[in-house]
Amino acid sequence: MTIPTTTSPAATGPALDVLRRVFGYDAFRGEQAAVIDTVVGGGDALVLMPTGGGKSLCYQIPALVREGTGVVVSPLIALMQDQVDALAALGVRAAFLNSTLSFEARRDVERALVAGELDLLYLAPEALRNRTTLDLLDQARIALFAIDEAHCVSQWGHDFRPDYLELSMLHQRWPTVPRIALTATATAATRTEIATRLDLAGARHFVSSFDRPNITYRIVPKDRPDKQLLELLRTEHGHADGRGDAGIVYCLSRASVEKTAAMLVQNGIEALPYHAGLPAGVRAANQSRFLREDGVVMVATIAFGMGIDKPDVRFVAHLDLPKSVEGYYQETGRAGRDGLPSTAWLAYGLADVVQQRRLIETSEGDPAHRRNLAQHLNAMLALCETVECRRAQLLAYFGQEHPGACGACDTCVAPPEAWDGTVAAQKVLSTVLRLARERGQSFGVGQVIDILLGRDTEKVRRFRHQDLTVFGVGTDLAEPEWRAVVRQLLAQGLLTVEGVHGTLVLTEASGEVLAGRREVRMRHEPERPARTARARKTAVVEDLAEADTALFEALRTWRAGEAKAQGKPAYIVFGDATLRGIATARPGTPGELAAVSGVGETKLERYGEAVLAVVAAVSAQ
Structure with a gap:
């Protein structure tokens, strides 16, 4: 079920303190607080939030609030380093175990895990099929298991990962450790499949709006x-x-x-x-x-x-x-x-x-x-x-x-126009039907359109298609318009294709149209004004004042140099949204900078002096 948004302990307790102190945000969004309360309290959760909706906070904050290490199961070995770097920049003790580590580096991570010196540990799902990994986790205090990209468990899905099918063992082996499965993409049927395959039948479901208004x-x-x-x-x-x-x-x-x-x-x-x-x-x-x-x-x-x-x-x-x-x-x-x-x-x-x-x-x-x-x-x-x-x-x-x-x-x-395409549809379907019945032939889109337009081509002459009664009946539409008609017939299931050459074939529904018992509505694209290529502001500064844009760009230049010196992605230093906030607020003191969304304690200590210097220099110009 979907849990309604209500006032919760996370809105005022330790979780909110972590949100402000570590991540630099003032309040939870949507159902984050309710999800965090569930997991902090030891309950299981299945979370559907759109990308950018703050899913990661739903397990990162409980891992920081609960005793032990939060174990994150992620299919993304190539990105684990950046995920860990982003957390480290916030002062979070994070690490990963995967095949990219040397023996010595792996041993150091294992030692830190057993010693209780990690807040978060990232693992690939295949690692949990390894007895050595399981024995290692048995020696640690585990705060929670987070199963990220949980839609990978769906065998009908677009990102199916067979190793995810084994993750139901987490509950069997560690029955008292809360689990949270997260994804940005799942229909109701996929959500049911995730709960079944991950043994999350008793989990609370949190389904946020899928809308991305930006x-x-x-x-x-x-x-x-x-x-x-x-x-x-x-x-x-x-x-x-x-x-x-x-x-x-x-x-x-x-x-x-x-x-x-x-x-x-x-x-x-x-x-x-x-x-x-x-x-x-x-x-x-x-x-x-x-x-x-x-x-x-x-x-x-x-x-x-x-x-x-x-x-x-x-x-x-x-x-x-x-x-x-x-x-x-x-x-x-x-x-x-x-x-x-x-x-x-x-x-x-x-x-x-x-x-x-x-x-x-x-x-x-x-x-x-x-x-x-x-x-x-x-x-x-x-x-x-x-x-x-x-x-x-x-x-x-x-x-x-x-x-x-x-x-x-x-x-x-x-808005596009809708038009009655029944007659046009009948012309296309009749052509396909007559080719099949009268000649025992099937052709692709190009030949069908040539017949409708009455074109004198070598292929038309070779197969004597000029003798068909439908030859030339489509001169009321141009070729691009006929291609749009065929496209929409295929989209509506009134035509299909067969074989490696993609020949057009009627469907069961075609007869209703040919008999005049079904109307076919089609989409007509509106005319769009021509555009000329010209330089313009990028979207991120489109609505900033000119002075604020200059400060934003100066901050981006500073960020680029800082990120290059660290060998880290620029967004790990600060994201564009935070730089926009700084450019608009123009803070003059550490306290004012700390009030900008996305500036937590660790980043304030690490970058505060340099950021304030950039603001002061640009403001003085």
């Missing part, structure tokens, strides 16, 4: 996507002149990742590729640069991103259609973790639908598996083709209501 959602018709991506980065994210916003571009294939990254570099944008085919050292180096440097664009397959803690990702762009709404939500959620304005942008076209339908048709697995893949894709296509508020439809997928008219998605800002 993210603007846009899905655009794909038309020369490289050019569209460049326009987005240049006109909206500061890459027209110098380094702009940091962001992630997702592509479906390794080849498209390499091609897109090279295109961006050729156009003066600092971009790096990331996919499973690259050597491990290259992947690690590119990930490190993305995390540590400002304004880098990562072009990647979905192998990249889960658990990325970089808070200042200002955009996530998809050049290919995600396979599910869960995947789309998870990936777009990597933007704007700091709560500042960010963009989720997707270029979507007919070829995406054909490709995804073909992949499902030819995928391995039983019919139930293919049906599940098709259901996920259908939900994603419905989000792409809706004429309603995208935010409302996205939240409805996760079982949450939204009134619509959010003002921060493309269908609200520039």
